[in-house]
Amino acid sequence: MTGSAYLRWAKTRPPARFDLTSSGVPYLPLRELSVSLDDLEISGTAAYGYAPLQEAIAARYRVDVSCVAPAMGASMANLLALAATVRPGEEVLVEHPTYEPLIAAARWLGAEVRSFARRAEDGFRLDPAEVERRMTERTRAVVVSNLHNPSSALADDHSVRQVGEIAARRGARVIVDEVYLDALWEPAPRTCLHLGETFIATNSLTKLYGLNGLRCGWILGAPDIVERAWRLTELFNNIGVHVAERLSLMAFQNLDTIALRSRALLEANAAALNEFYAAHASFLEVRPHAHGTVSFPRLRGGDADAFCDLLAARYETAVVPGRFFGMPDHLRIGLGVEPATFRAGLDRLGRALDE
Numbered sequence: 001m002t003g004s005a006y007l008r009w010a011k012t013r014p015p016a017r018f019d020l021t022s023s024g025v026p027y028l029p030l031r032e033l034s035v036s037l038d039d040l041e042i043s044g045t046a047a048y049g050y051a052p053l054q055e056a057i058a059a060r061y062r063v064d065v066s067c068v069a070p071a072m073g074a075s076m077a078n079l080l081a082l083a084a085t086v087r088p089g090e091e092v093l094v095e096h097p098t099y100e101p102l103i104a105a106a107r108w109l110g111a112e113v114r115s116f117a118r119r120a121e122d123g124f125r126l127d128p129a130e131v132e133r134r135m136t137e138r139t140r141a142v143v144v145s146n147l148h149n150p151s152s153a154l155a156d157d158h159s160v161r162q163v164g165e166i167a168a169r170r171g172a173r174v175i176v177d178e179v180y181l182d183a184l185w186e187p188a189p190r191t192c193l194h195l196g197e198t199f200i201a202t203n204s205l206t207k208l209y210g211l212n213g214l215r216c217g218w219i220l221g222a223p224d225i226v227e228r229a230w231r232l233t234e235l236f237n238n239i240g241v242h243v244a245e246r247l248s249l250m251a252f253q254n255l256d257t258i259a260l261r262s263r264a265l266l267e268a269n270a271a272a273l274n275e276f277y278a279a280h281a282s283f284l285e286v287r288p289h290a291h292g293t294v295s296f297p298r299l300r301g302g303d304a305d306a307f308c309d310l311l312a313a314r315y316e317t318a319v320v321p322g323r324f325f326g327m328p329d330h331l332r333i334g335l336g337v338e339p340a341t342f343r344a345g346l347d348r349l350g351r352a353l354d355e
């Protein structure tokens with residue numbers, strides 16, 4: 001059936017007391033934006049985007065405003081990016097493992113999905129040679145996430161640029177889902193669009209800023225791609241939700257402060273996770289966690305599905321089974337919870353491993 005197996009699971013599974021499934025940080029409460037009703041309005045312009053928000057996005061990523069198209073979250077940004085580049089019957093080359101809705105969206109558009117490997121033994125590195133080996137004459141888009149979901153591996157500019165060159169030689173675009181890239185906490189967050197117009201970046205305020213409910217996402221791309229995205233938006237949602245646009249603008253004005261909270265939480269949890277990994281190296285194979293909101297260890301010699309079931313049933317703790325990323329011997333641990341909950345979840349994970 002059309003849809004995403006992973007999101008279906010995420011939305012319908014039983015709740016867990018120690019929930020380490022999220023790939024985002026805890027939600028930011030409205031009161032932290034210090035909003036007054038006078039700052040809001042129900043309806044704004046009925047044309048193309050809310051100009052102040054468009055400009056805020058362009059300024060943060062240092063691109064021209066003509067390179068920005070808004071979207072309902074990174075989810076819609078990915079759908080728009082794919083729809084703007086691929087027609088039914090054409091091919092999309094997607095990293096494996098990947099965030100499964102990317103594959104589901106490409107298939108829903110009638111594209112044929114091929115994959116290229118990001119190998120666990122290589123630290124899930126983005127390997128341009130592997131992309132080249134798997135491309136065909138029909139490949140219209142290469143899709144990667146950076147940071148990588150599920151491993152949080154960083155693809156450096158050199159590899160990303162090389163992938164762009166390989167794609168450009170065949171007339172394909174490279175869609176880079178950058179929804180976790182701001183987790184490098186650089187003063188001026190990078191984007192692949194700076195590496196050339198072959199690239200399309202997708203992003204949102206959802207994951208690193210705890211602003212899931214605003215659905216503030218966007219595409220950064222060459223003006224021809226952005227124009228196609230705007231035209232598709234006429235069909236999908238026509239205009240944005242203006243109240244959310246106003247709140248998103250306020251969030252942009254406070255993003256560095258909001259980021260401090262996320263960064264502190266993720267750094268505390270990363271330290272705890274690395275201690276945990278060092279103590280459980282006989283059960284879990286993984287590189288130390290450097291950045292990002294998720295980690296993707298391999299359960300040595302075990303069945304991760306059965307392990308996740310045991311963890312939920314006996315230890316009230318949830319992680320994401322690797323099967324949703326096409327790697328059933330792995331599990332994805334999310335770091336985006338309060339440190340006390342994270343440590344308690346890890347403690348339970350450890351006890352389940354011992355069992």
Ligand SMILES: Cc1ncc(COP(=O)(O)O)c(C=O)c1O
Binds near residue numbers: 023099217
């Ligand atoms: C790689 C990736 N892209 C996009 C999304 C969806 O983002 P949004 O909530 O902004 O639609 C997720 C959510 O987990 C994700 O992991």
